[in-house]
Amino acid sequence: MDPQQLTRELHVKNDSKIVMLVADGLGGLPQESGGKTELETARTPNLDALARRGVLGSTIPVFPGIAPGSGPGHLGLFGYDPVKYLIGRGALEATGIGFELTARDVAVRCNFCTVDAAGNITDRRAGRIASDQSAPLAIKLRQVKVDGVEVFVEPVQEHRFVVVFRGEGLGDKVADTDPQKTGVPPRAPKGADAASEKTAKAAAQFFHKATAMLSTEEKANSMTMRGFSARPALPSYEEVYGLRAAAIAVYPMYKGLASLAGMKVIGAAKSLDEQIDVLEKHWNDFDFFFLHFKYTDSTGEDGDFDAKVQRTEEFDAAIPRVEKLNPTVLIVTGDHSTPSAMRSHSWHPVPTLLASNVCRTDACESFGEAECLRGGLGQFKAKYLMTLALANAGRLGKYGA
């Protein structure tokens, strides 16, 4: 079920404000079975007070057992069915470095690699060349010109870089040129249809000129291309929800994901405090605000339980300034769990809180995984969170007579 099928028809406008605070990787695990999770360990008086007046639940990012990446994790929170809408690898990589894709673009994840004199790959990652060596090479490749197609080259990290082809009628059904093994040459780009063949031709020309330019390099003397993908065709927040939406994030990936959904990326905040400055400053300009907090995820990925607890407390301390703005609907959630015990994204349901005047409060006393199990929202797929947000904001008409 795609909830936007109904919200597209049912949404109405009013002057309510919806704020969605996303603490990345919020959910966690205890250090020992039966203990408290990071969120439960953290002193979060503000979130706990909010939990008492709001309603709790647990969001399931995709479906039970699926640990999502940042792409599907956020698409779900934004109300896009993360199984229906997939962001291609190239598009996600470009988005992640802050490259703003247009509808005329096909983005490609590229690897520098090493080939021998016969052109056969000897190292698929060019010896994991250091970023400070690979970045100048990527920038050098900006000199490559391709007939009838504009080309952008962006360094990423180590052996990885991004190429974006921009032009009319470029398809993205182009097979990877990375043969996934050594001892053979990179494959020639091949399109599955006429439009994609046009992209494949541009890619082949780029490859030809780029490898000529790289031929004298010791490690990075060739390249492979993977994950050809166009900008995903997400209907915009305005279209499916009637919301003027803004995104306040520090990291490019989350700005990019929000902009794919038609949100306007605002401010240039470098910290949570600055993000809330931006929120305050633009309060009258938008109906919906997505605010992204990264560090509950990164500390989880580091496997640092205490640091995640501390970052959670930092997040909690920001709540009063948000509440002072008196949003009609205030949501606190995460895009997935990142238990420090696992050092990775996980499938565990994500603690979620929604506060509004009509939310039907439950008996929950604090914000945490165990307490959320008793919550009035139950366990539900993240893709329904936006529908609940709109309903609580009085922005959805009745379905059927």
Next chain:
Amino acid sequence: MDPQQLTRELHVKNDSKIVMLVADGLGGLPQESGGKTELETARTPNLDALARRGVLGSTIPVFPGIAPGSGPGHLGLFGYDPVKYLIGRGALEATGIGFELTARDVAVRCNFCTVDAAGNITDRRAGRIASDQSAPLAIKLRQVKVDGVEVFVEPVQEHRFVVVFRGEGLGDKVADTDPQKTGVPPRAPKGADAASEKTAKAAAQFFHKATAMLSTEEKANSMTMRGFSARPALPSYEEVYGLRAAAIAVYPMYKGLASLAGMKVIGAAKSLDEQIDVLEKHWNDFDFFFLHFKYTDSTGEDGDFDAKVQRTEEFDAAIPRVEKLNPTVLIVTGDHSTPSAMRSHSWHPVPTLLASNVCRTDACESFGEAECLRGGLGQFKAKYLMTLALANAGRLGKYGA
């Protein structure tokens, strides 16, 4: 997921009895955050006793955040996916006034309107003409004859009336003739395919003759047509569940909705007591009984907390007579919530109770929104309620070997 896809194959027959008591708009909200809802405030000793021996849960009428009208609300309870099956506006309007649609019908919601000498609309609702003025006009229009198609005209209220065209091969993809603005004439009916063009021709002829008949009226001298729709093609209770089903309702809308699902509307009860008289009288004639109680909704719509509490207590008082019949499965639920605090249908999950000898009782002590959160049925989409009913009645075979 359409549950009837499986129940259609798996249902078996036995002599069990299933009773579904629907208190319309049952779910509610407290008067103050943290307080008790209408249902929790009401003294409901019988429902509470039933809750202790049954299993509780909360039904989500469509999906989280969606407030349904009576149509989708009841379709869900009857096990029809309310997103898959939509009852057209015309069909619902006809159903709501007790008109029994056949498979050969296309129903249309009509408005009397006022046009000027040039035929342009000056008032889309004919000055909201009073029902006692408009009803005789609608009845007068019964004289209009259309070639090859039978026509029914039924008054509704104020400027609204219903026209039903009955004939072979009438399509319902006919665009509204209401231009939704004044200063222009009503549009000509236009069909999107051959079958609908046939309906559009009949509608055009009706319009021509009707407006000639109305031309001397001061206010209601013309008409517009909206929501052309055929009887929705719902598979019957007999077909998908193997149940001989009966509906006991006071209001035409709910009789109509039940009859669309193939239930037989029985009795002519005017009160809850009389409804139970009908239930007792026909106990041996059917396998399934849907009994509809309206006043928990209408008091909610009125915003009258105390009256809703009182109506809930009235509903509770009827339970012992139902239990005395010893139904195999007894269900108590609502088609949606109607919190008196909101004076409207809402999206909040609906308290639901199922009692049978094999229901796996939970720890719940009373029937109310908060208690239902601890219930053994959890939160689930209303469309699965009938599957649970059949299972508890021993009327579903095993799926797969």
